[in-house]
Amino acid sequence: MDLFRFPPFPDSLYDALGYPKEGKCSDILIISREEADAYYAAAERCFRDVDSAAEYFIGSRRLDELGIPDYAVPVIERTYREYMRHPHMLGRFDFAGGLDGLPIKLLEFNADTPFSIFEVSSLQYALAKHHELDPDHFQYNSLFEQLRDFFLDLLPAHAGRGVLFTNAADGEDDLNTLIIKDAAEHAGLTGTYLHWTDVCIDRERGLCSVDKSGTYIEKIFHLMIKMVPWDLLFLEDEHMARELLRSMERDPGLVVCNPPYAAVYQSKALLPFLRRIFPLNPHFLPADTAPLPGVDQVSKPIWGREGRNITFWENGGTTAATDGFYAQQPFIYQQKAELACDGTHYYQAGVFISAEVPCGLGFRRGTSRIITTDDAMVGHIVDHGDIRNRPALRRYLISLN
Structure with missing residues (x-):
């Protein structure tokens, strides 16, 4: 693998994107088309098998083995059965390998509220565009467009109804949720953006917002795009988890994305079973x-x-x-599993999937084999013939092999 090591991205462009500048990486990884295709094929196959395993656990009433609380089971079962009305919006597969001949191995599936949506959908595109690398044709990145298409499918059932976009009060969560909201608006689905603390459940009226006093109900919502993970609610806010699920039981028309069954996909307790149920899937460890x-x-x-x-x-x-x-x-x-390494950094691939369609590839790298959200995102570009020979780019090219 090779890398373009560009000077720091101009602060003015970060400002235009509304993105924090500190600690961000301007490097762009060059990958082959075969490597990019292999990541997408791995995501398709892994999602198909994860979904089949989830169907088995839901159908056989074994969700307790995955850490799912009993009170969540009825709504998980119903929303999974009615998946056309409760579609899975967005997740991200984290893969080791895939570069320099290393096999692609699934580390985990961030199936509920994946981070890096903004960085993959917008920032790496802006970096490549700034350096005239033609990301419209040579970057595996249709994340924003796929989210727009997801909301186009939801539009007939939810146009004119109350739509809520919400997340915890956190800078990165804000960026991720606002990108999703922007994609929805491009599909014609408009709504209200609130932090999670401004959302409540009224026993009679359902999902709603409250005023500053916390008493007056201002808006009622029938579709919630929630960047607050179900598992976090199970562990840290059981009351809100129960109330939200009860609200979905009382009002079968209430749709939450990602749906409750995303917690089944999300549980890492599913990983041991994936290998046993699908021993021929080469990506399962x-x-x-x-x-x-x-x-x-x-x-x-x-x-x-x-x-x-x-x-x-x-x-x-x-x-x-x-x-x-x-x-x-x-x-x-x-x-x-082995992560690709350039001698200094380890590289972990993330492949986003929306409505079962792989739609965005990004890389995170760090000096430790344990990649965290504190590590930098690295953009990518797919090799297209003469890219390494362009005089304007050659001085930035570094071989990592």
Whole structure:
């Protein structure tokens, strides 16, 4: 693999995008078309198998094995059955390998509220456009367009009804949710944007907003685009989780994206079963709820995120670890997979999927094998013949092989 190591992106362009400048990376990875196609094919196959495994666990009433609370099961079962009315909006597969001949291996599926939506859909495009790399034709990135098409499908059922876009009060969450809202508006579906603390459930009226006093109900919503993960509600705000699910039971017309069954896809407790149910899928790694005998492996909490509370176990001992907030959760153990490495940085690929369609490829890199959200995103461009020979670009080219 090769890299264009460009000077820092001008602050004025970050300002125009509304994106923070600190610690951001201007490098662009050059990948082959075959590598890009392989990532997309892996995402398609993995989603198909994850969905089949979820169907099995839902149908056989085994959701407790995945960490799903009992009170969520009825609505999960119904929304999965009625998936055409409750479609899965967006998720991201995190893959090891895929570059320099390394096999593509699934690390996890961020199926509910994936980060990096803004960076993959907009920032890497703007970087490539700024350097005249023609991302419209040579970047695997239709994330915004696929989200727009997702909302076009929802438009007939929800036009003119109350639509809510919401997330916790966090800068990155704001960017991700506003990109989704922008895609919806391009499809003709307009709505209200609120932070999660300004949303409430009224027993009689359902999902609504409140005024500053927290008492007066201002708007009623029938479609909620929620960038607050179901598992976080299960663990940290059970009252709100129960009230939201009860509201969906009382009003079958209330749609929440991602739907409750996204928590089944999201649970890392599903990973050991994927390998057992689909042993011929080359992307699934051996995994279990107990340490794997005789292999180097990684332990991770079933509802962990952001690369927290992950430990590498190699040669009988710990070789790398991160701390975090998830130490009290159940853990799974997954055979170690090799990340592509340039001698300084490790590269992890993320492939977004919306309505079962792979639609955005991005890379995150770090100096540790445990990639976290603090590590930089690296844009990509698909090799198109003379790209390495352009005089204006040659001075930025670095071979990472």
